[in-house]
Amino acid sequence: MSIPQNLSDATRLDAAVQGTSAPETAVETGKALGTTPTRSRSKFALYARRFRRNKLALLGSVLFAVLVLLAIIGPALSQWGYDEPDFLSLSAPPSPEHWFGTTDGGNDLFAQTTHGLGRSLMIAVSVAIGTTIISALLGAGAALYGGRVESVILGLIHFLLAIPSFLLIALIVADSGGDWRMLTLVLILFGWMMTARVIWSMSMSVRENDYVRAARYMGVSKFRTIIRHIIPNIGSLLIIQFTLGIVATITNETALSFLGLGVKLPDVSLGTLLAVGAGSTKAAPWQFWFPALTLTLLTISIAFISDGVRDALDPNSSAGGRA
Template sequence: MSSHQDPHDLSARGEVPGSPDPDNPDQDLLPETPLAASVNSPARMGSGPIPPATRLQTETAPGLNADADSESGAADTGAPHDTAITSKTTLILRRLVRNKGAVLGMIMLLLIVLFALFGNIGNPYTYYDQDMLNLGSPPGSDGHRVGTNGGGVDLWAMLVRGTGKSLMIAFFVGIVAPLIAAVYGTAIAFWGGTREKIGMWILDLLLLMPYFLIIAVFMGSTGGSAFQLAIMLTMFGWMGLARVIRATTQSLREREFVQSARYMGVSDWGIIRRHIIPNIGSYLILNIVIGTFSAIIAETALSFLGVGVRPPDVSLGQLIGQSASQLSAYPWLFWGPVICLQWITLSLSLVGDGMRDALDPNSKSGGRA
């Protein structure tokens, strides 16, 4: 009988042409040809030696001496098992501490803050008490450390009070104004479309307002306290920074992590709070320092012109403005507040330079982290 079988007969019996005969396990799938020899090889048929890649995966399967191999590899190379990851905040603080100018500025700022808080302890005079026996007395007269003004008020007590008020205004404006700018600038840039156009229109309108005249009229009609001046400077001190933050946010809103947060259903304010503002945090920190410096200069200028802090309250700008016309007769009234003001501005300038270098990864002034 011929070994050739009709394919139609095989199909009728439910067999597939070319399939092995169950009664003959040694039968090849294909006729004996060079191509069939490679196809019907033991490795392709599931028998024979295990390929190297498969053997490697089997040997390193979970639970089969994987821990021992990793421990022996770590011991051979001498690499540590755990690698400590230093946070970004720690790196910035290390660079800031290694900057000698920044450390000097922080020490100076701490000293002037302590002077404003506790400088008048042990002084029998306050900033509003009048010593009628010592009108315009020089420093050291009858217990007056740095003298008195023409009304007999102790200058040391006024310097402590004025320094505290100037620092309060500077810190309030320097911290609150950048935060308002960050929220407003990121919001209008993140939303885009019509809301961004309306927000920019409002921002441009506020920038065109004559804020100096508005502050002068408001302070003149309300009595001119330090807290009111801080509120007014904050209201008109955030618009310029908001425009810069808006431009920065426009580039951040197209980044992959923002788009992923949107697809995951995170709200707009959640994205702004968790992703946008933290990515401009370094810029905000630097602007807080610079804004504090600018606020104390603005307060000094307004008080010097008589539209800032007014009596009975005291500020450094007010003291400088009152003593400017009496410089030749009472020089201590002028140089006292000038030295305090210069101390504050110098310390803030040093801290600001140190913060800029610490936040800049390309700067080498702070050394390696």
Template sequence: MTASRTEDSAGAARPRQDAAPPAASPSHHLAGPDTVRGERKWRLYLRRFLRNRMAVAGLVIFALITLLGLLGPSLAPFGYDEVDFLAISDAPGGDHWLGTTGAGNDLFAQLTHGIQRSLVIGLVVSLATTAVSGFVGALAAYVGGWVERVILETIHFLLVVPSFLILALVSNDVGGDWRMLIVVLVAFGWMYYARVVWTLALSVREREFVTAARYMGLGPWTVVRRHILPNIGSMLTIHFTLGVVTTIQAETALSFLGFGVKKPDVSLGALIGEGSSLVYSAPWMFWFPALTLTVLTVSMAFIADGLRDALDPTSQAGGHA
């Protein structure tokens, strides 16, 4: 019978170790503790958001309106710029599901195109203003000194400038081009939130991990991008959501007054402005765009409220962890 023990160089008997050590679980190599912690955090945020019924309803309504804006133009029997001379200010029914405008355009086609145009303007402007205000405010708080003073003085000066008047004049000069309208709205829409970000970033820059990053020789842009902005990311997320609402409202006000999007292009504000003078003789031209705008902005407000409750650890509205 073969011995189950071997002898070492000193002659002492020791057990033979035939079994190999257990292999490490591949999950330890695929995801580190930081990744797992981040995944759990986002699951908690999602669970708290889904507990808010109004926020979920707002998300569903916003998704449906977005799908209407994306798919509506292909479903409409007429193009948004196509004129039906045999149907001038016709009531809803027949070939024109929501009626026609005073120029003979199909209102359903114009409404879906207006949703698409207003959403593009709102999302792009809100994203750009959030990015600009976040970086400018955080950089001013982190660098300090004369850079901070120059940035704050610039912000305070721009805040007292009559921005709506400048927006109206500039947008009117460019002939209602929605691309230039985006540029103008971004140029005059980042100052207030940059001031708010600066206030929040002042407390973040005093934390130990920011001090350690500074002593390690990381540049200001790297510290702002990696350490300061992620710690105020919840506020920036809420600002982005609410910024979509305020941008759409600003574009609606400009278009209503004739300074925003102009024909042959169309937006929700332009449709409301056109239908306001015919609210009694052709009420469908005003009420369909007005109701769409109201539902859109209210749904975004519900989403922002749900995000605030989900991302705020002190809020009890989203339930306990």
């Protein structure tokens, strides 16, 4: 009988003689040697580990969490409501009573900034969720159904991409009275096309995989195949598109509100505050710079998170270090 050349051969030989399984013997051998066998990690744990190694992504996560917390509890920290004016402090600079100062109408700027931050986040997250769902269903559906369905969906996408959607959004929301719900709905209706085009191209390769063909041969409906097989396998792309969608929505909402076509007083968003404060950058600079700083921190934090998610999900990326 030949002598085993290494520990692995000895382990298998021992297992064969004693009638035990090799994996169990390997565990016992590892314990005997004072070592612990390496356990396979799930994909989620692997992605989380790579994400944690990205310092900027961690910084963005902490910053974003602080901003969300500020949007939730910030209004309760101020003794003034965002729509409650202090007529004795018109355009007053920052003070212990008004931390960010006041506006020309006497409104507490800290209360308005935290409320505007929450309103902008609510719009951005709602639009990102809505556009991600629509683009995933239509993009994957066009790839799987093919034929006339694919032609109709792609024709609609290319048509909507060709027209100036920003002008259409501005025309529709101009008569909405500044209702943020209408603004959210319009941004969803005109914000899914580019993402759907990308998802369609990704789904074209996914539909050729064996598990999709097997589902078709087994009689699984195409809609169920989209939900159970195609969308989960492009989940990393959807996560990245979701985070990027938040940044894009915040930018669009701020631009519309800055032009007076988005959220309007007495309700406020970060764009509304920037529009109001832009005319007072010299006389009352705090009215502009506090909302501008909040908006900048928000977009930077989400951009860092998006980059971290992209690097964590990309096996070829070295930004997150070795996993």
